[in-house]
Amino acid sequence: MAASQSWKLREASSAGFDFLSNLPELIKVRILALLPLKEAVRTSTLSKSWRHTWFAIPSLVICEDGIGLQTLSEFIALVYRLLLSHIHSMAKLKLVFRGRYERSDIKEDLDKWIxxxxxxxxxxxxLDSGYYVTIEIPSDLFSLPDLEVVNLRGCELNVPKYFDGFKLVHSLKLEYVKLAGIEIERLILSCPQLKYFVIVTGHLAFDDLVIRSPSLVELEINADFKDLYLETPKLVTLSAELNDGDSGFID
Structure with a gap:
């Protein structure tokens, strides 16, 4: 009796495993999309049918928490290897590295993954490097033609002279991004579909903050500036907070 029950359990377990292995690829991808990336990658060891499934996850969220790497260069190199493994188009890439990484020369690695x-x-x-690490983003970022949403935190940007605009970007968020005021004006004006813009400058101050956009609907500002110039005919909502504590909200 006991042997019969044991056989039935093994049979049920085998049937369950076969069921998982034979799931349609689209269903497996949807399952993995619900898991943290680390767990999704681990499923590649389940069976041959799962080995490459995680490559098709439409959104990659890569956080440095728990990885245990010592330098920013090591982390960026790891991201590069993951991106090389991902063979499909990508709806979203979220990269978070808020640890107090030891600084090192990361330009070459950043160029590779961009x-x-x-x-x-x-x-x-x-791209979120928090408050502790400020990285200079390679100019090739401005060559990504399919971007619709861009959120940058703790970065340094230099808008290249050849930049022809983010033609599809409708949402842009810049937090603690080192960027000259004139470059902000140029960047916004180069996003003809922009609807939502957020800027948080921290300790950076501007004499003049100029925002010109024929499409902008919602604007949030937390910055230190002397004068604010808006040329935004479609603006519906404006929320502004100065670093000295003054704030305002217009709807």
Whole structure:
């Protein structure tokens, strides 16, 4: 009797495993999309049918928490390897590295993974280095043609002279991004579909903050500036907070 029950349990377990292995690829991808990336990658060891499934996850969220790397260069190199493994187009890439990483020369690694993104058709890009690490974003970022949502935090940007605009970007968020006021004006004006813009400058101050956009609907500002110039005919909502504590809200 006991042997019969044991056989039935093994049979049921085998049937369950076969069921998982034989799931349609689209269903498996949807399952993995609900898991943290670390767990999704681990499923590649389940069976041959799951080995490459995580490559098709439409959104990658990569956080440095728990990875245990010592330098920012090591982390960026890891991101590059993950991007190379991901062989499909990518709806979203979110990269968070808020730890107090030891600074090192990361320009070469950053160039590599930005160039890799050129082939991924990324629609949403989130780069968050928090308050402790400020990285200079390679100019190739401005060559990503499919971007629709861009959120940057703790970065340094230099808008290249050849920049022809983010033609599809409708949402842009800049927090603690080192960028000259004139470059902000130029960047916004180069986003003809922009509807939502947020800027948080921290300790950076501007004499004049100029925002010109024929399409902008919602604007949030937390910044230190002497004068604010708006040329935004479609603006519906404006929320402004100065670093000295003054704030205002217009709807």
């Amino acid at each position: 160039n890799t993104l050129l082939e991924k058709h990324v629609h949403e890009l989130v």
